[in-house]
Amino acid sequence: DAGVTQSPTHLIKTRGQHVTLRCSPISGHKSVSWYQQVLGQGPQFIFQYYEKEERGRGNFPDRFSARQFPNYSSELNVNALLLGDSALYLCASSLEQGQETQYFGPGTRLLVL
Amino acid sequence: GQQLNQSPQSMFIQEGEDVSMNCTSSSIFNTWLWYKQEPGEGPVLLIALYKAGELTSNGRLTAQFGITRKDSFLNISASIPSDVGIYFCAGRRGTYKYIFGTGTRLKVLA
Numbered sequence: 001d002a003g004v005t006q007s008p009t010h011l012i013k014t015r016g017q018h019v020t021l022r023c024s025p026i027s028g029h030k031s032v033s034w035y036q037q038v039l040g041q042g043p044q045f046i047f048q049y050y051e052k053e054e055r056g057r058g059n060f061p062d063r064f065s066a067r068q069f070p071n072y073s074s075e076l077n078v079n080a081l082l083l084g085d086s087a088l089y090l091c092a093s094s095l096e097q098g099q100e101t102q103y104f105g106p107g108t109r110l111l112v113l
Numbered sequence: 114g115q116q117l118n119q120s121p122q123s124m125f126i127q128e129g130e131d132v133s134m135n136c137t138s139s140s141i142f143n144t145w146l147w148y149k150q151e152p153g154e155g156p157v158l159l160i161a162l163y164k165a166g167e168l169t170s171n172g173r174l175t176a177q178f179g180i181t182r183k184d185s186f187l188n189i190s191a192s193i194p195s196d197v198g199i200y201f202c203a204g205r206r207g208t209y210k211y212i213f214g215t216g217t218r219l220k221v222l223a
Contacts, residue, residue, distance in 0.1 A: 042203075043213045044116075045210050045211060088155075090156070101161045104156045107155045109153075
């Protein structure tokens with residue numbers, strides 16, 4: 001079975017631009033979470049979506065938004081990019097919301113110049 | 114953002130040695146996870162722990178959920194070169210938010 005997939009794998013943007021990152025969860029998984037991982041640090045929680053609704057949000061500005069589609073795939077949008085947004089963006093899926101483990105995709109490496 | 118404290122921060126060990134690392138928090142968690150991440154990849158789940166005091170093994174890896182619910186431990190026995198990577202703990206409180214540790218970078222010398 002396919003694991004979590006993310007696209008694109010790498011992306012270069014300039015300050016002020018916006019970006020859309022995509023994630024397809026493991027088949028049958030209904031919950032998707034997004035994380036930002038800056039080089040040398042652990043992942044930081046951005047959002048969790050379950051059944052197409054936002055169920056949790058981390059300490060990130062409103063420039064960050066996301067949505068989940070009926071097929072449980074998800075998009076993360078970042079507007080007005082800043083240099084500090086350069087990071088590996090990870091998507092994780094889990095079967096249900098609640099006491100379940102999560103599985104990560106390979107990430108999208110975003111570089112903001 | 115908030116991160117859990119992991120120690121050691123990095124370690125070099127000889128192949129065949131056992132490795133121990135830990136993760137501590139000032140807050141209680143109801144789930145602890147351990148992940149391994151290699152360069153350019155996403156974290157891969159190694160072990161999940163759900164109850165205080167729980168001890169769980171996955172091959173040469175053994176992890177424990179601390180009885181205070183504020184810490185967790187990971188041991189790797191008889192390390193091999195492919196154990197190289199960054200090991201992250203993650204604690205979950207509530208239903209959705211995982212907080213990750215700062216990572217332990219492991220390098221194995223053949």
